Amino acid sequence: MGLKPEGSSELLIGGKLVPGSGGTFDIVNPATEEIVGQAADATVADMDDAIAAARTAFDTTSWSRDHAFRATCLRQLRDALQGHIEELREVTIAEVGAPVFLTSGPQLEGPIADLGYFADLAESYEWETDLGEAKPMGIKNSRRLQREAAGVVGAITPWNFPHQINFAKIGPALAAGCTVVLKPAPDTPWCAALVGKVAAEETDIPDGVLNVVTSSDHQVGAALSSDPRVDVVSFTGSTATGRKVMAAAAESLKRCFLELGGKSAFIVLDDADLASACSMAAFGVVTHAGQGCAMTTRLVVPREKYDEAIALTRDSMAGLQPGDPANKGTVCGPVISAVQRDRVLGYIELAKTEGGVIETGGGRPAGRDKGFFVEPTLISGVDNSSRVAQEEIFGPVLVILPHDGDDDAIAIANDSIYGLSGAVWGTDPDRIRKVVDGVRTGTMAVNGGIWYAADVPFGGYKQSGIGREMGVAGFEEYLETKAVATPA
Incomplete structure (x- = not known):
């Protein structure tokens, strides 16, 4: 410029x-x-x-x-x-x-x-x-x-x-x-x-x-x-x-x-609008190339809907390709540096060695020889103990994990050294409240709610x-x- x-x-x-x-x-x-x-x-x-x-x-x-x-x-x-x-x-x-x-x-x-x-x-x-x-x-x-x-x-x-x-x-x-x-x-x-x-x-x-x-x-x-x-x-x-x-x-x-840091969980309950939840999770992790500590980078979905959730999230992420940040339609810009780009790509390669499946993305976008861009990437096939599910990547990378009910979803969210942010999608107010109360984290967004404001305290639990x-x-x-x- x-x-x-x-x-x-x-x-x-x-x-x-x-x-x-x-x-x-x-x-x-x-x-x-x-x-x-x-x-x-x-x-x-x-x-x-x-x-x-x-x-x-x-x-x-x-x-x-x-x-x-x-x-x-x-x-x-x-x-x-x-x-x-x-x-x-x-x-x-x-x-x-x-x-x-x-x-x-x-x-x-x-x-x-x-x-x-x-x-x-x-x-x-x-x-x-x-x-x-x-x-x-x-x-x-x-x-x-x-x-x-x-x-x-x-x-x-x-x-x-x-x-x-x-x-x-x-x-x-x-x-x-x-x-x-x-x-x-x-x-x-x-x-x-x-x-x-x-x-x-x-x-x-x-x-x-x-x-x-x-x-x-x-x-x-x-x-x-x-x-x-x-x-x-x-x-x-x-x-x-x-x-x-x-x-x-x-x-x-x-x-x-x-x-x-954070490795926040986006929990989808079995009574939620799955398409809306997956679309929101995809948009959130791709925004600003995933460079936000409070972004939800683990998508935790009902096991019986795992394949459907993968397909919905994959399609949403594939439609949010990196672009020139000066353009009004760009959601995913570059990561900050070559060092950060290589770090993100290294985690994607690590996911493969951990048995993960790259559902979309996985590398540098075609046709962009200049700029520190990384494709929006969805990883499936790993469990919550994998490094890509436990460590902060700080790029447009989302790990999708299955859960076996509300209690299991809460346990997966809490199985982390971090506790900065989180989200839950569902329709039953009592079940939503149980998740909100159960996840040990500094902020929670319910069905797309926005907590960020000058008068709202921000910070985390644990590490x-x-x-x-x-x-x-x-x-x-x-x-x-x-x-x-x-x-x-």
């Missing part, structure tokens, strides 16, 4: 747009494999400066105590970004490979609008709670609880939904009164860098409150987990990396929020993470509680 937005090759540190000490690094368009520009390449020294700026801003300014001012700044940021929406849309398609239709929702416009929710929350939240009087040890006291900002937040974000995840951390952290150092993924630095530029030039956010550090070196982000000046680390990414983040954070006992993002629960991840007693 040849796009290079003004200011996209600069860091935001201490209120100033500065070059990276490591120079720049290339950004590759995953749909064309072309270099579309460069991003600032920060070093550990740059990260050190950013952490110092965030620490100073938290410790020496009134940012953490001025709730109304924070709300004003968040609305300024929202409005300014909406003024750059087409530039941001072009960036998102170019470096993320996101289908353009998604940029009207969770890939861009939705997360920016959600900043308004957190601005409102900063103003309406009950920052103090009166606990009334009590007589501990016979002494009459008045007590209250104060909620206060937790401090400096290190936010480490991935490449798959960069705006959604960046703003799900920036929004509540700033609203809570924290200062932030954002380290985005090396694959999608522009999405964050342009936000830093807009924040610096078009808002009243004080110097050092928001810092954006792009880098090709993952160790630059790792510094946020270990630095004692950082009070909270908020990480979204793989479970394997999340373990390392948590271990590093343990050295200084900092609060650690982790949103990690899908710790804590919640979005909603009041996500906001409170960035707060401390102080108890105050005064003699009455």
Whole structure:
């Protein structure tokens, strides 16, 4: 696309747009494999400066105590970004490979609008709670609880939904009164860098409150987990990396929020509309080439309808072929990189060795010599113990599994180290409720219901993470509680 937005090759540190000490690094368009520009390449020294700026801003300014001012700044940021929406849309398609239709929702416009929710929350939240009087040890006291900002937040974000995840951390952290150092993924630095530029030039956010550090070196982000000046680390990414983040954070006992992997189950009950359920499961796993931690990648269907479900799902997936993400009709764009493409293809080959049958897809699409595309792929013939049914693939790959009744379906869904998301299709409300209650997961969609919204907490059970993002629960991840007693 040849796009290079003004200011996209600069860091935001201490209120100033500065070059990276490591120079720049290339950004590759995953749909064309072309270099579309460069991003600032920060070093550990740059990260050190950013952490110092965030620490100073938290410790020496009134940012953490001025709730109304924070709300004003968040609305300024929202409005300014909406003024750059087409530039941001072009960036998102170019470096993320996101289908353009998604940029009207969770890939861009939705997360920016959600900043308004957190601005409102900063103003309406009950920052103090009166606990009334009590007589501990016979002494009459008045007590209250104060909620206060937790401090400096290190936010480490991935490449798959960069705006959604960046703003799900920036929004509540700033609203809570924290200062932030954002380290985005090396694959999608522009999405964050342009936000830093807009924040610096078009808002009243004080110097050092928001810092954006792009880098090709993952160790630059790792510094946020270990630095004692950082009070909270908020990480979204793989479970394997999340373990390392948590271990590093343990050295200084900092609060650690982790949103990690998933291998979510889409359960179809025997009274469901099978065609609609299979079509929805196919569409969901193909959208954005399956690059979403909360996507349902195991389709669990009644055994007596297994063959029919395979045929219905195969036909739906075959009709959703990869395409240019800039085209409005594209649902399945490229995966993010050659490394990710080869990883996905490796899992498909693994499925064959595990006895799986490739019902559709299974390779690179014909006629697309350029771009990191993978065909939508349906795998049958494996059980839930197979690696392709247990491990997160992060591509347009769906494993279809048979179940022997509602209890067995719940057991299959729960037979996973993950517990991030899920879905159930059926008609009997009591049976649906039993599945919803029985599956140990952070979100459940019933018959196509959509849980994603600014006011809905998102996060997982088990090895899908710790804590919640979005909603009041996500906001409170960035707060401390102080108890105050005064003699009455």
